[in-house]
Amino acid sequence: MEQNIDDKTRLQAIINTAIDGIITIDRRGIIETVNPAAARIFGYEPSEIIGQNVKMLMPEPDRSQHDSYLENYHHTGIAQIIGKGREVLGRRKDGTVFPFLLSISEVNLQDKQIFTGIIHDISNLKKAEAALRESENKITSIIQAAVDGIITIDIRGMIEMVNPSAARLFGYEAQELLGKSINVLMPEPDHSRHDGYMHNYHTTGRKKIIGIGREVTGLRKDGTTFPFYLSISEVELADRKVYTGFIHDITQQKLNEEKLRRYAAELERSNLELQDFAYVSSHDLQEPLRKIQAFGDRLLTREHANLSDQGKDYLERMLNAASRMQNLINDLLAFSRVTTKSKPFVRVSLDKIVTEVLSDLEITIEQTNTDIQRTALPEIEAEPTQMRQLFQNLISNAIKFRKENTQPVVKIYWRSLQRQAHLTATPGDEQVEISIEDNGIGFDEKYLDRIFNIFQRLEGQKYEGSGIGLAICRKIAIRHGGDITARSQVGVGTRFIITLATKQPQE
Structure with a gap:
């Protein structure tokens, strides 16, 4: 009991x-x-x-x-x-x-x-099962909606999963690829060699592409090929191993690279021709010009009294033409040297450069009673000499093309620009926009494309110059990852807008 x-x-x-x-x-x-x-x-x-x-x-x-x-x-x-x-x-x-x-x-x-x-x-x-299902659904949704292609294969190379982007890239429906060997997506010689690649990896453990990534070529269903960046990850499941490939189509990138390569080759050839022309200008053209000037000067000093009034007029016109040609050749050499004789980029205070330029133009500024209104400009990576040349040309132009009986006012100001939202890592992503604005004679904006071309002048013989100054400014701005344009109105004034990259690639 x-x-x-x-x-x-x-x-x-x-x-x-x-x-x-x-x-x-x-x-x-x-x-x-x-x-x-x-x-x-x-x-x-x-x-x-x-x-x-x-x-x-x-x-x-x-x-x-x-x-x-x-x-x-x-x-x-x-x-x-x-x-x-x-x-x-x-x-x-x-x-x-x-x-x-x-x-x-x-x-x-x-x-x-x-x-x-x-x-x-x-x-x-x-709750845990529901959370797991939700997690799996999220992962599936991400894979299905991914812009890049995603393909999973087993250790024999058989395709187990293909997302819509991958199927679309290769020109198939997803179900057409399931259970097929991955080498159907490869052109020769990879098509024949892939099984050997996998066998070699399983035997030796040496990774040729897994966890590394590489540019490879894919074969579409229609037989055409395309370039893509392939990164492969190895995943150990409970009972087996699978490989997941992430496929990023780089067709446009490769086309752009090839266009750029050809453009660079053409540019190099063009620059060599420009250097050759500059050499001819500086040596072969100047030699006969110096003779014209030398013998003209002798006529002027030794035979001046023996010349008729008409002869004196002819001589004076000849010497003036020779002098203008000398200036033109010098300006042409300056234009060619923007790239052929350029120096490396360094950190430059644009504000300091403008101060130095204004100091050089001090007498002109006083004589014309010009009012300079400026804000402090930033530091960028640039070539100091070319920056000085750029601001010298633009500020002196602003003073030169002033209106009569009106005090010249030149405003210098700037703002930051970002070429594309969220991108700041590459040189050229971030720029400064500098404005040099005057209240001068202005010009008709229908001539905007012309004013930056070499030898183009809109004001005829009224103002001195060869018409190369603005062409040099554009060349300098482009070399510094930017450009130059203008806004103007006849009788109101002109605003030159210069963009310059804040960082430059190492040359």
Whole structure:
């Protein structure tokens, strides 16, 4: 008898301390016992449950149908859940519904029949499953919507997954590629060699492309090829290994590179021709010009008295023409030297450069009573001599082309520019825009394209100059990763707008 009491006490202790809920009901469905875990799971005190019909712990439709379930079992003996276990829904005291695993056993005592239900709450498990499904769905959505192609293959090279972008890049429908060997997407010689590449890697472990990335050529369904950047990652799953390839189409990039290469070759050839021309200008052309000037000067000093008035006029015109030609040749040499004799880029204070230019122009500024209004300019990477040349030309032009009977005003100001949003890493991404604005005679903007061309002058012989100054300014601005343009109105004034990159590539 004592042994039975000890066993019963031990059994009761196990039931009371169990993590899972344990409930017993009689054949009518009335709750006889509830362990603390079951009461806690359903949000009740045990006393609130004992003596009540177990259907109080069920949501609809089970709540209304449970009596008939029991009745049907008693009449037919066909068990729907007894001895099997099933995932069902429970209803807490606060009305919330939750999932749990229910296993029911039937116990026939001497005088009655009872049913014992063991309740394992799986709410957290279900939440984890839902979170996992959501995570998997997100990953799938990202892969499916990715701009770049993504392909997964097994260790034999068979395609297991292809996202829409990859299928589109290669000209296939995704289902056409599944189960095919990856080498169908490769032209020769890679098509024939790929199996050997994989065998070599599996044998030696030496990586040729995995985890490294490389530019390769792809073969489309229609037989055409295209370049792409391929990066491959190796993934160890629970039972096997797979490889995922990320495919970034670089067709446009490669076309641009080839165009740039050809343009650079043409530019180099053009520059060599310009250097040759500059050499001819500086040596071969100047030699006969010096003779014209030398013998003209001798005529002027030694034979001047013997010349008629018309002869003197002819001589003076000849010497003036020779002088203009000398200036033209010198300006042409200056234009050619912008790139052929250029120096490396260094950090330059544009504000300091402008101060020096204004100092050089001090007498002209005083004589013309010009009002210079300036804001402090920034530092950039540039060639100081060319920056001085740029500002010298533009500021002296602003003073030169002033209106009569009006005080000249020259304004110098700037702002920062970003060529493309979010990009700042490459030289040329960030620029400064400098404006040099005057209140001078201005010009008709229909001539805008002409004024930056070599030898173009809009004002005829009224103003001195060869018409090369603005062409030099444009060449300097382009060499510094920018350009120059202007806004103008006749009789109102002109605003020259210069863009310069803040950083330059190393030459």
